[in-house]
Amino acid sequence: MNPLAQRPFGAAPVDVVLDVDTGVDDALALLFAVRHPGLRVRAVTCVAGNAGLEQVVRNTLTVLEHTGRTDIPVAAGADRPLIAAPRHAGHVHGGDGLADLELPPPTHTADDRHAVELLRDVLGSAPNPVTVIALAPLTNLALLLRTYPGVAGRIERIMVMGGSASAGNASPVAEFNTWHDPEAAAIVFGAGVPVTMYGLDVFYQVGVDQVTCGKLAAHEDPGVCLAGRLLCHQIRVGTGEPRVPAGSGLLGDAGAVCAVADPGGLVTEHLPVQVELAPGISRGQTVVDRRALPGEQEIHGTPVAVPRVDVAWQVDARRYRDLFLTTLLDGTA
Numbered sequence: 443m444n445p446l447a448q449r450p451f452g453a454a455p456v457d458v459v460l461d462v463d464t465g466v467d468d469a470l471a472l473l474f475a476v477r478h479p480g481l482r483v484r485a486v487t488c489v490a491g492n493a494g495l496e497q498v499v500r501n502t503l504t505v506l507e508h509t510g511r512t513d514i515p516v517a518a519g520a521d522r523p524l525i526a527a528p529r530h531a532g533h534v535h536g537g538d539g540l541a542d543l544e545l546p547p548p549t550h551t552a553d554d555r556h557a558v559e560l561l562r563d564v565l566g567s568a569p570n571p572v573t574v575i576a577l578a579p580l581t582n583l584a585l586l587l588r589t590y591p592g593v594a595g596r597i598e599r600i601m602v603m604g605g606s607a608s609a610g611n612a613s614p615v616a617e618f619n620t621w622h623d624p625e626a627a628a629i630v631f632g633a634g635v636p637v638t639m640y641g642l643d644v645f646y647q648v649g650v651d652q653v654t655c656g657k658l659a660a661h662e663d664p665g666v667c668l669a670g671r672l673l674c675h676q677i678r679v680g681t682g683e684p685r686v687p688a689g690s691g692l693l694g695d696a697g698a699v700c701a702v703a704d705p706g707g708l709v710t711e712h713l714p715v716q717v718e719l720a721p722g723i724s725r726g727q728t729v730v731d732r733r734a735l736p737g738e739q740e741i742h743g744t745p746v747a748v749p750r751v752d753v754a755w756q757v758d759a760r761r762y763r764d765l766f767l768t769t770l771l772d773g774t775a
């Protein structure tokens with residue numbers, strides 16, 4: 443059962459902040475979020491991940507300019523994980539993190555505040571608890587929750603694109619965002635805030651077919667055109683990944699935003715999840731416990747408190763694809 447699905451039809455827009463490492467699919471997520479009438483984007487915070495922090499900030503400002511939303515505050519946060527060195531993903535997202543499309547540099551600038559300070563201010567001043575959509579390594583959010591633990595009560599839920607209950611991508615068992623900063627993921631999962639884990643189990647399923655991607659790329663609206671060009675890049679990068687539907691441009695992070703806008707398309711289960719912190723091949727793995735009964739590990743071992751997370755198991759891929767396209771195209775010629 444997905445607890446988010448209880449939101450009444452016709453309710454007021456949901457206040458959200460996005461934490462991103464823009465990133466091709468973070469860009470798709472931003473383009474969708476700012477255009478969805480059910481979401482009110484109050485801030486965007488940036489963290490090192492897919493690219494270095496400075497590049498992530500620049501990419502985020504560029505994307506928002508393409509969709510005319512320069513009013514949304516953007517802040518730079520952590521330039522590295524809590525403990526480990528940063529390791530970027532240029533082979534997936536291009537050398538500039540945004541598919542090397544040679545986009546013009548942004549003309550507006552980031553907020554002066556650090557991401558943690560911007561998040562604290564926005565969460566503290568919003569009329570209602572805010573949904574945090576975390577599409578990147580969780581460094582900024584871990585720093586926020588440790589620096590200002592009181593803000594936890596101002597967070598409705600954290601929708602985390604991260605983790606996997608099955609195979610990984612950064613390593614055989616770890617997804618990139620939790621692999622990049624496992625300690626941060628462990629802090630966020632254990633912070634006592636409701637968390638949905640939109641992991642690789644659903645992440646790879648939502649895509650847009652090649653013909654539609656091409657049509658979007660030829661669109662005269664700058665935001666739609668950018669989305670199309672990024673999706674065409676996704677088709678090139680996704681070729682050979684068996685979890686991506688053949689010939690599809692992956693929505694990736696944008697699927698997690700769809701899950702906030704339309705929670706009914708996601709099936710989740712409330713389960714214990716531990717983030718593996720030990721060095722070695724399984725570091726960053728999210729170990730999801732689907733057992734009904736305790737086993738020998740619990741019977742003979744020292745009891746540990748394991749946080750419970752709403753793990754996404756199934757996604758209505760067609761529903762989110764359609765939602766993405768209609769939202770993006772709504773109001774354009």
Ligand code: BDR
Pocket residue numbers: 465466467468492531534577578603611617618619694695
């Ligand atoms: C995640 O890592 C990045 O490559 C994407 O932006 C997404 O957030 C997928 O593992």
Ligand code: CA
Pocket residue numbers: 462463464465467468492577578695
């Ligand atoms: Ca991302």
